[in-house]
Amino acid sequence: MRIIGMDIHRVAAEIVALHDGQLTKLGRVPMLREDLEAFARKVLTHDDHVVVEATGNAATVVAILAPFVERVVVANPKQVRLIAHAKIKTDAIDAAVLAKLYATGFLPEVWTPDQRTLALRRQVARRTQFVRQRVRLKNLIQSILHAHLIPPCPHGNLVGISGRRWLARQPLPEDEKFAVERHLTQIDQIEASLKFVDADIANYALADPLIRRLMTLPGVDVTVASGVAAAIGDIGRFSDPQKLVAYLGLNPSVRQSGEGPAYHGRITKQGRGQARGMLVEAAWAAARSPGPLRAFHRRIAARRGKHIAAVATARKLAMIIWHMLTKTTDYIWARPALMARKLRSMELRAGAKPSPAARGSAYDYNIPAKRAAERERVEAAEGAYLSLTESWRQKGRAKPVEKPA
Template sequence: MRIIGMDIHRVFAEAVVLEDGEVKRLGRIGMTRDHLESFARTLLPTDHVVVEATSNATAVTEIIAPHVERVVVANPLQVHLIAKAKIKTDAIDARVLAKLYAAGFLPEVWIPDAATLARRRQVTRRTQLVRQRVRLKSIVQSILHANLIAQCPHADLFGGKGRSWLRAQYLPDDEQEAVDRHVEEYDRLSEALKGVERDIARAALTDPNVTRLMTIPGVDMVVAVGLMAAIGRIDRFDRPDKLVAYIGLNPSVHQSGVGPAYHGRITKRGRSNARHLLVEAAWQTVRSPGPLHAFYERIRGKRGNHIAAVAVARKLAVIMWHLLTKGEDYGLVRPSLHAKKIRDLELRAGHPPRRGQKGGTYNYNIPQRRRDERNQALQAEGVYRRMTTGWRRTGPDSKPTDATNEERL
């Protein structure tokens, strides 16, 4: 079996072959489809190809995979012989990749399927459009600030009332033209955002995992789709703590010899976009009554707001693993609220409105029904508070108790 190591760059890739313990340089390959296909045709069906994870590694994998037995994508953060090498060249990097794979010490990256890749691209497009719109708002705010104009009294500067207020402000001609251009660009990006969200919503409606995650209070379409795009197949994680580590919400651990283990901040390794989505969802989740709200209040009293929100985000990751693995909805789902989320998802997907008809969201418009669902969540929150009263952390510096360790919540 031959092992082909490729160190990928934007313009070219350096390739070496490891065969019978001997490494030979294959030279540089241009990073175009024609050059890669020509190179792939020179490989053997029994070859194993190793590449480092880069922004264009997926495209390289798709071209080479049909011509060889296997293509492996290496995790660059864990290939320390490359990342921390004192003598570093493209040929050496490609040789290290091939030798590590031959020795069985190469940390691999999961290669997502075509559907997951498409979903990730759509989520990335949406994120880029949202960031561009936020940037335009910041530019307009800076123009107003530079001209000593007070803060807009309305919540949304680019909303109906905000724009009326903006048009009434005096600005120099060149500044007014700049504001008009930014508002026009904002509207163009908003239309593009609606188109991207429409495509995402249409795909989400046919995915039971997305609608299942939306049964959790605080989790909407954006969070559910973003997490499913990052996770891919849930069967890749046989335990919830592996999913937590994949998202980067697990605490860092330092331990040596016979000394105790010290737990620090979260590692922040893995899918950063999924981690940000979970933290945003945590802030929304704790606004609703339920055990997660009580958990947040308990951690906040000890560690503060931000650490408590991250702890809730980790808890959400564990809950999501169980929901996706077992194929069940969230046990404390609020039916009318979930029906409203699904209806909003349908409207984003372009479904026609049904004005005057009693659909699935009709119960959400009944105040008594909403109060009943809220009271059920309050009862569950009360049960959690009574259960956790008097809990103490166990460890080498604390007296053991019969209570469950707080880390097992």
């Protein structure tokens, strides 16, 4: 068995082979589909194991080489650099390091998702890029208004119908007015693209029961559920909830040496940053919804502040998600009417035609009595959680020391 190490770059890949302890340079191959396929047919065999680092084009390289070899392994580049840091660095040396680490069993591998999960990851990342571009353009408009001492917009949405009418009435120089119009045109183009991406994500979610299960959590809509599901992939690769928390970078950093105490610091922020950010946003929403998660957030916020409490709630959400997906069960404190409303919103986003005359299960959320009954149930669970944690605090209090008379 040969181990083929590939150091991938944007233009070309340096390739070496490790066989019976001997390294052989196989040269450079252009990073083009035709050249990679030609190299695989000519040089690789079905007994070879290929090792590459995780890069932007690694998934395509894996798809091209997989039919020609026994296995293609994707390595974690951050951990490889920590293990194999060297003063002398070339592409051939990097490729040899990958092959040697794999041969000795020290290669930190990265899980390779299937094509459907990869497609969902790309769409979620694309949506995040569109949202950031829209925020940037809104900030440019705000900077123009600030530069000319224009008061804040009285309307909630600066680029909505009312906000645009308000913008048109502001006393701005002609060049600034044209700049605002250009920014608004770009925002309209981004909104159109964003609508298409949202529809694609919603169609994917409609066919995925895992995403619908995640949507039973408070603060988790189709966008957050899709992003988290795309990041997790196969829940079976996490043997316990702590591993999922670490994968999302929500676990605290720890420093301990010798017999000294362990010091816990900020979260590690390793792994899937996009899913971590989505869970933090969901935590803020869950902190405003009745239920045990709101009580948890308030309990942490009273001691550590709201921002730390939001991160702690996101970590709690990750642990709940592991149990939900492992045990294939929905969130126990889900509100049926609210869940029906989420599903109907997802269907409309996917392209379903609205039917105002038909009142389905999503309409129950508009009935005050039903909505109040569901809130009463989760508020009772919130009260039970508060009673439980209060008993924890009472048990943890030290007994006063009696002074001798």
